[in-house]
Amino acid sequence: NAARAMGLEDKVGSIEVGKQADLAAVRLSDLETQPLFHVASQLVYATGRHQVTDVWIAGRRKLAGRQLVDMDVEAILARTRQWRERIAAV
Incomplete structure (x- = not known):
């Protein structure tokens, strides 16, 4: 009920068409995630990026x-190099 309490219930707070949401799909069928007993524990302790x-x-x-x-990887890498130089100069 946090979205409702903040007056944002029409924009966030549930997964519905027209609302903003951040979601991630994780493949838990790989060998290193087996045996799978508790999904939340698996995600926190044993699943990698x-x-x-x-x-x-x-x-x-x-x-x-x-x-x-929809991401320009070369442009992102160019910005990271710029930041590296700025940080190194400090």
């Missing part, structure tokens, strides 16, 4: 089948 297959941010898909969507 390589098992994340799909991600939606604010309702928009950003990772599909482990491939970035």
Whole structure:
């Protein structure tokens, strides 16, 4: 009920068409996630980033089948290099 308490119930707080949501799909069928007894524990303690297959941010898909969507990887890398230089100069 946090979204309701903050007056944001019409925008967030549940997974519905027209609302913003951040979601991640995780593949738990790999050998290293077996045996699977408790999903929450598995996600917290034994699952790595390589098992994340799909991600939606604010309702928009950003990772599909482990491939970035709508992102200019070269531009992102260029910015990281700029930040590296700025940090190193301090």
